[in-house]
């Protein structure tokens with residue numbers, strides 16, 4: 001490991017790192033535009049210049065590789081002056097329209113100007129006029145006046161999607177990002193371009209002009225829309241409750257995880273966030289005939305436990321059925337197994353999931369649920385929910401609103417009518433609502449704590465990024481409450497008061513989760 | 515359409531492509547061959563070249579727009595490129611260019627209605643010793659004045 005000196009600090013860094021990476025690894029950020037960790041150095045923006053002792057000129061930190069004994073200065077007067085000059089060049093042709101630019105507040109150009117620029121413009125000439133609303137992709141608008149030609153977007157399309165749909169046209173002052181004729185960028189990863197453009201040149205029509213980034217609260221989460229489990233950031237207006245006709249989430253962004261999704265997420269996951277706020281169940285109700293009564297979860301838990309208890313008492317365990325799905329967390333699937341199968345001897349465990357879609361060769365998987373691998377590893381024996389088996393039951397607890405998909409509504413209705421008590425734990429409204437006795441709203445992944453196991457067997461914990469409002473209950477808590485009411489293994493379950501505690505038990509009992 | 519390109523052009527392209535380890539490396543010489551046959555590189559030609567070399571059309575477009583010698587639109591029978599760089603300008607290229615425009619009745623970058631002449635300006639033609647100068651298709655004409663321009667145009671008539 002070569003030893004180098006950064007601003008007089010002796011540091012040992014890994015062989016082969018560039019100065020920029022080495023400095024970053026010890027907490028010294030070096031300003032840059034064109035460098036992006038996903039690509040080889042480009043060396044075109046000149047923002048990363050640093051001083052190396054013994055060399056007459058400033059060098060590019062992004063493309064100089066560390067060498068034993070190098071002495072680097074990242075904040076010397078020469079370096080700071082160079083940064084200012086680079087900014088002056090970039091801003092000479094820049095429209096300075098931050099007040100109407102979506103990127104303002106998270107723009108590298110703006111941030112660096114505040115830090116290293118702060119000069120008065122010497123530019124007296126009229127600026128070049130360029131296209132400000134060029135349609136670059138399905139959701140992408142290019143503002144050619146704001147573009148600093150860092151080519152991150154072009155390299156993303158060359159190296160990541162390998163679709164090569166964009167390039168730099170012309171040369172010199174006429175250079176601009178372009179596409180071939182009107183062959184817009186249209187692939188399942190196009191949304192990443194707006195995220196990696198360091199300035200406001202590429203903006204996303206899905207987000208454009210909807211809010212300002214400084215109003216947003218950023219929370220980490222896991223995308224539950226397929227089994228890849230990409231790491232994401234949800235940007236939301238924290239103060240907005242779900243019940244108002246406003247949305248909470250304005251944007252979903254990729255969060256770096258080199259073991260799962262690198263720096264990217266797919267468009268399906270990026271733009272598919274409407275489900276967080278739309279079509280949600282928000283009232284816990286008990287229906288008797290045409291009458292609907294609102295209920296607290298505690299009351300509902302008592303009624304349901306009573307029914308379960310009497311069936312178990314009469315040794316009619318076989319007339320209880322549980323429908324599960326694989327958007328439940330590891331903890332919830334584990335609890336379902338412990339409470340129903342191991343605790344109460346319920347054998348009829350069914351699985352009803354959303355139908356698969358089409359996977360691509362990169363991140364998006366055909367499986368559109370988040371935790372099928374978790375179900376496998378927990379080892380829950382589940383069967384397909386055939387209507388005949390369902391109709392022979394006395395009590396059915398249905399988790400998820402997916403049972404309605406794939407069966408004819410009238411057949412499902414006939415089957416469920418024969419079941420005496422049906423409770424539905426669902427995050428979203430569906431055709432099932434009208435067929436059950438209890439509707440119990442539950443949170444989505446973004447609103448609860450727990451962990452998911454992705455397609456490659458990676459267990460990823462997450463915490464709630466959004467609050468769960470309304471009178472429902474998280475499934476893990478509902479399962480614990482039922483266990484308590486039913487006095488199943490009291491000592492065992494009373495210790496499991498949180499998803500973290502449940503996970504600890506899971507780790508102890510199932511070697512996979514070790 | 516690509517089927518319209520002559521078999522001799524295709525043969526020449528094959529020969530050029532064979533000289534390079536990677537097909538894509540033959541992009542510049544192939545563009546020259548196509549331009550010589552077709553007269554310009556329009557989107558259709560870009561698609562054709564991309565397909566022949568196994569490239570995305572955008573890669574071809576980047577190269578075509580970078581180099582000013584690739585013509586993106588058809589030009590007249592005679593393509594006049596007047597030098598507008600330093601030596602020529604010092605020796606009167608400016609007024610001569612005005613004269614050319616006025617005589618042909620077109621502006622820079624335009625083609626006469628009869629499709630005979632296209633006028634453009636170029637940076638240094640590399641013949642400063644002959645300044646001011648002009649290229650007509652592939653022929654150089656130097657030490658220009660109004661009379662010489664009249665004579666050249668007449669000879670082309």
Ligand code: SF4
Pocket residue numbers: 142146147148149150151152153154177196197198199201202
């Ligand atoms: S559009 Fe953005 S990412 Fe692309 S070259 Fe311009 S500044 Fe860079």
Ligand code: SF4
Pocket residue numbers: 223224225226227228229230261265266267268269270363364365
């Ligand atoms: S690949 Fe899957 S997990 Fe990743 S963003 Fe897309 S849908 Fe979400």
Ligand code: FES
Pocket residue numbers: 031032033034035042043044045046047048049060061062063
């Ligand atoms: S980051 Fe080094 S030149 Fe752009």
Ligand code: FES
Pocket residue numbers: 597598599600601602603637638639640641642645646647
């Ligand atoms: S300046 Fe005109 S040929 Fe050199």
